[in-house]
Each structure stands twice: as structure tokens, then as C-alpha cells.
Amino acid sequence: MFLYCGIACRRKFFWCYRPLSTYVTKTRYLFELKEDDDACKKAQQTGVFYLFHGLAPLLQTSAHQYLAPRHSLLELERLLGKFGQDAQRIEDSVLIGCSEQQEAWFALDLGLDSSFSISASLHKPEMETELKGSFIELRKALFQLNARDASMLSTAQALLRWHDAHQFCSRSGQPTKKNVAGSKRVCPSNNIIYYPQMAPVVITLVSDGTRCLLARQSSFPKGMYSALAGFCDIGESVEETIRREVAEEVGLEVESLQYYASQHWPFPSGSLMIACHATVKPGQTEIQVNLRELETAAWFSHDEVATALKRKGSYTQQQNGTFPFWLPPKLAISHQLIKEWVEKQTCSSLPA
Numbered sequence: 001m002f003l004y005c006g007i008a009c010r011r012k013f014f015w016c017y018r019p020l021s022t023y024v025t026k027t028r029y030l031f032e033l034k035e036d037d038d039a040c041k042k043a044q045q046t047g048v049f050y051l052f053h054g055l056a057p058l059l060q061t062s063a064h065q066y067l068a069p070r071h072s073l074l075e076l077e078r079l080l081g082k083f084g085q086d087a088q089r090i091e092d093s094v095l096i097g098c099s100e101q102q103e104a105w106f107a108l109d110l111g112l113d114s115s116f117s118i119s120a121s122l123h124k125p126e127m128e129t130e131l132k133g134s135f136i137e138l139r140k141a142l143f144q145l146n147a148r149d150a151s152m153l154s155t156a157q158a159l160l161r162w163h164d165a166h167q168f169c170s171r172s173g174q175p176t177k178k179n180v181a182g183s184k185r186v187c188p189s190n191n192i193i194y195y196p197q198m199a200p201v202v203i204t205l206v207s208d209g210t211r212c213l214l215a216r217q218s219s220f221p222k223g224m225y226s227a228l229a230g231f232c233d234i235g236e237s238v239e240e241t242i243r244r245e246v247a248e249e250v251g252l253e254v255e256s257l258q259y260y261a262s263q264h265w266p267f268p269s270g271s272l273m274i275a276c277h278a279t280v281k282p283g284q285t286e287i288q289v290n291l292r293e294l295e296t297a298a299w300f301s302h303d304e305v306a307t308a309l310k311r312k313g314s315y316t317q318q319q320n321g322t323f324p325f326w327l328p329p330k331l332a333i334s335h336q337l338i339k340e341w342v343e344k345q346t347c348s349s350l351p352a
């Protein structure tokens with residue numbers, strides 16, 4: 001592709017241009033689709049649509065995995081026609097990404113109330129039959145999706161939910177209007193622009209040097225423990241949230257912390273999970289669990305955690321009445337954070 005970057009580098013007596021990488025070309029294309037309604041409408045002609053109903057994605061089952069089917073604009077128009085829906089409903093769709101070949105990906109919810117249709121939710125079973133799939137709650141399906149579909153459907157659900165909840169201007173009370181890509185909504189009466197939001201959440205794996213601290217909430221599946229998590233309060237830095245959450249939930253003071261990685265998380269309504277390692281002073285490890293937030297918390301050895309990482313989620317009660325200790329699945333950043341801690345511990349215990 002003969003695309004050149006606008007920033008030229010001067011070498012001796014002539015200008016030379018660096019061709020844009022596929023990644024840069026793709027990000028620039030997505031930027032254009034968000035800014036230019038006509039370009040985005042054009043992209044819908046050749047793009048594909050992922051379908052939702054009441055925020056549950058349409059999925060098909062294939063060998064213990066879920067797959068997210070895609071539909072062309074033509075197929076979608078035909079489907080809407082068959083169910084007596086206005087094709088204008090497609091204007092509710094949101095842009096969620098594109099391929100390296102610039103095939104744009106959109107998501108559309110056929111079950112949420114729309115200004116173009118009010119009775120779509122009545123057709124759910126018939127639509128499932130027609131589409132040869134089922135609308136399945138993302139919470140149930142997430143861990144049986146491949147990483148790419150999981151990430152895309154999470155983004156799509158968060159964006160669709162945000163649009164559904166921001167139909168009206170909080171200042172004028174008037175209906176807001178989304179741009180074609182769905183990257184913003186505007187109130188026509190006062191031009192206030194609303195952008196999709198997500199809540200920053202820290203997730204911290206506390207260690208005392210040899211053990212790590214894991215906790216569970218009563219809402220977790222039986223036997224599952226995870227690292228400590230908490231929403232950032234307004235005005236806080238990530239470091240302040242970590243110190244506060246660890247103090248609040250287990251009564252310990254963080255000595256040092258280190259950023260690990262981040263992940264978009266669709267629950268409860270679109271969060272940015274910021275994962276960090278933290279340490280406490282070796283002598284100050286007595287846990288005082290805040291029972292309003294947690295069911296329990298405890299220190300675990302390297303070997304206990306390494307074994308639990310290999311265990312798949314299980315709800316089978318053991319003979320002594322307890323449930324096996326297990327950790328969140330691979331897709332969750334808490335799993336990756338805990339895995340990194342185990343690997344680091346393994347390396348540091350190897351003879352030099």
C-alpha cells in the first residue's frame with residue numbers, strides 16, 4: 001500500500017518518506033471512521049456486524065468453545081426485514097475495530113429499546129433460530145471464547161451499554177445523538193459532547209517476599225480466590241488507590257509497588273483493570289479482614305499457588321465439606337498477575 005506518513009525526515013538534499021506500517025495505517029483508518037460519519041457509513045457497506053440482544057452476544061457452539069458469528073450489512077438488512085424491523089435500526093450500531101485489511105467491525109444490539117424500533121425484544125427466540133445461535137450472557141460465555149473474540153465482545157458490550165445508558169443529556173434532559181461510529185454522543189440543544197467512559201480499578205497481588213495474599217468475596221464461585229481489587233476513588237492516583245484498598249480490605253500497609261499490566265474488563269459495566277505487584281514489610285503480615293468487603297483472605301505459599309494455577313474451576317465439594325482452592329481463568333488479568341509472581345519466585349529460588 002502506497003501510504004506515506006506526514007512527518008518527513010530530511011536527509012542531505014532530498015526528503016524521504018517512511019511507509020506507514022500496517023498497524024499505523026489501521027489506527028489512522030479507525031480514527032477517520034470515528035471522526036467522519038460519511039466514511040463510517042461507507043465502511044458499513046463492506047464491514048461485518050456482531051449481534052447482541054439485551055447486551056448478550058450471539059454465539060454459536062463449536063467443540064466446547066463459543067464462536068461469535070459475523071453478518072454482512074446485506075444479511076442484517078434481510079434479517080431486520082424478515083422480523084418487520086426498520087433497517088434504520090442499523091444506525092444504532094457501534095464501531096468496535098477493524099482488520100488489517102480495513103474490514104470494519106461493528107456491533108448492534110437487537111434487543112435494546114431503540115428510537116427506530118420498540119418491539120425488537122419480542123423476537124428473540126425466532127431470531128436465535130434464524131441466526132443458528134443463542135444470545136448468551138457474556139459473564140457465562142467469556143471464558144469459553146478465544147482471546148480475540150473475548151476482547152472484542154467485551155469492548156462491544158461496554159460500548160453498547162454506555163450508549164443505552166446515555167440516551168439523554170444530563171443537563172438539558174433532551175435526547176442525545178450518537179455519531180455513526182458511536183465514539184461519542186452530542187446533545188443538539190447545547191452541544192455538550194459525551195464520550196464513553198470506563199471505571200479505573202486496581203488489582204494488587206500483595207507479597208511478603210515468600211508468600212502472596214489472596215482473598216475471596218462471598219459472590220465468587222466456591223473455592224476461587226483472587227488478588228485484591230478495588231475501584232479508584234475520584235482524585236486518587238493508582239498508587240493511592242492500591243495503598244487504600246490494601247489497608248481497607250486486609251488491614252496491611254503497602255511498602256513498595258510495581259506496575260505489571262492492564263486489561264479492559266466488561267464487568268460490572270466496563271472497567272480498566274490496572275494490575276500491580278505490592279510488598280509489605282516481612283514483619284507486618286497479620287491480616288485483618290474487612291468482612292464488609294471480603295469473605296476471607298489468607299497468605300499462600302509458592303507451591304500452593306503454583307498447584308492452584310493448574311487447576312480448572314471446580315465446584316465439587318470435597319469429603320471434608322470444603323471446595324478445592326483455585327484461581328481465576330487465564331483470560332483474567334488476575335491469573336496472569338499471579339502466574340508472573342509464581343514464575344518470579346521460581347527463578348529467584350533457583351541456584352545461581
Ligand SMILES: NC(=O)c1ccc[n+]([C@@H]2O[C@H](COP(=O)([O-])OP(=O)(O)OC[C@H]3O[C@@H](n4cnc5c(N)ncnc54)[C@H](O)[C@@H]3O)[C@@H](O)[C@H]2O)c1
Nearest residue numbers: 199201203226229230231265267268273328332333334335
Ligand atoms: N479481570 C480480573 O482479573 C478481575 C479480578 C478481580 C476483580 N475484577 C473486577 O474488579 C472490580 C472491582 O473489584 P471489587 O468489587 O473488589 O471493588 P471494591 O473493593 O472497590 O468494592 C466494590 C464496591 O465499590 C463501590 N464502587 C466504587 N466505585 C464504583 C464503580 N465505579 N462501579 C461500581 N462500584 C463502585 C461499590 O460500593 C461496590 O460495591 C469487580 O467488579 C470485578 O469485576 C476483575
Ligand SMILES: [Mg+2]
Nearest residue numbers: 228229230293
Ligand atoms: Mg475489593
